[in-house]
Amino acid sequence: MFKHIMLNGEDRLLFVGEIDLKPAAKFTRNGNSYVLNGVTRRHAGKYVCRIETSPPTELEHTLDVQYPASVRRESEKVQRVVQGSSVTLECMADGNPTAAISWSRQQGHLPSGTQSEEGLSITLENVDRHVEGTYICTASNGIGDPSSASMTVEVEYPPEVITEQAILHTGEGDEAKLMCIVHGRPTPAVSWSRNGDPLMTDNHIIEHDSLHRHTLTISKVKEEDFGDYTCTAENARGQKANTLRLTGLPKTPKMTSSPAGGEKTSYTLTWETESYTPIAQYRLQYRKFKPNVTTQAPGQWIDRLYSPKTSENNFTGPIHHMTHPIEMLEPATDYEATVAVENKFGWSGTSEVFQFYTRKGMAHPMETQGIGCVYGKCDER
Known part of the structure; x- marks a missing residue:
């Protein structure tokens, strides 16, 4: 008798004498030897050869099948969290030998400042927009190529409005460009006002680009264009404004x-x-x-x-x-x-x-x- 005790404890009787009970199992008998063709991970376990004597004689073999690591996400592919909260990203790995999991971040260091961390999960605490990005869990066990899975973290936060120049000096007849850089999630709606009044589009061009820059262009400045311009951004998480001054005054010497x-x-x-x-x-x-x-x-x-x-x-x-x-x-x-x-x-x-x-x-x-x-x-x- 020749049987297979699988890793889950299930017994599979393969041969009784010369009779092959599981032809699909890819075993062939060669005298007192059994040859397994096309080994896969399901073939791992113990194999027992039993001779019905009195008392019976048994010989046991263990087949350890090594295979490359594979990894799967246990968390959603896109994790959207609110600023100030925490989020845990998890992965599970399979492989023999046991696979080690490491975490990295696409295009940058982890929030901890390290290039990578080990473990089944990684927790990001008190999150803000600077932790946004794609996080990668990689499983490796030295057999074949490593396996990876990725998750994206998006943080919802109130608008942030940055102005690189608080005061812009210009002259009549010149072109002036006022710019504010706006961050926020959901994407904020941006509006401009001058001296507290909504801005008319006549003689003003409003643009924005993929780098979060919002630009107000005044093609030919007139004296009445001088004043304080406010860039206001608003989303579901809040509102933020910043003011730039367009002036004809001289710059401080x-x-x-x-x-x-x-x-x-x-x-x-x-x-x-x-x-x-x-x-x-x-x-x-x-x-x-x-x-x-x-x-x-x-x-x-x-x-x-x-x-x-x-x-x-x-x-x-x-x-x-x-x-x-x-x-x-x-x-x-x-x-x-x-x-x-x-x-x-x-x-x-x-x-x-x-x-x-x-x-x-x-x-x-x-x-x-x-x-x-x-x-x-x-x-x-």
């Missing part, structure tokens, strides 16, 4: 001169600003800088209005490079200055405070071995 003055009693201040119309005037403020916090107060601000040089208003572009010589300064003295500029639409913001110093007439009190230091910045004088 940026100082470009070196702190080290080359003269004892004068200093030439230089700066640049962006304005799409000529600069009408500028305000310069300067004073002695406070060199010692505990013993000496700074000087009084000298505040003056000036008209720019004609050459500084030769309008070849929006960037204006401007200079002003400051006279009657004291040698080897530290000063600080600010500047603001005005065009037909009004005043710019005031520049950051800029420190400079004049050349020494005698040893400068802040000078050591030929190096002068102002606010921790040292320059040879």
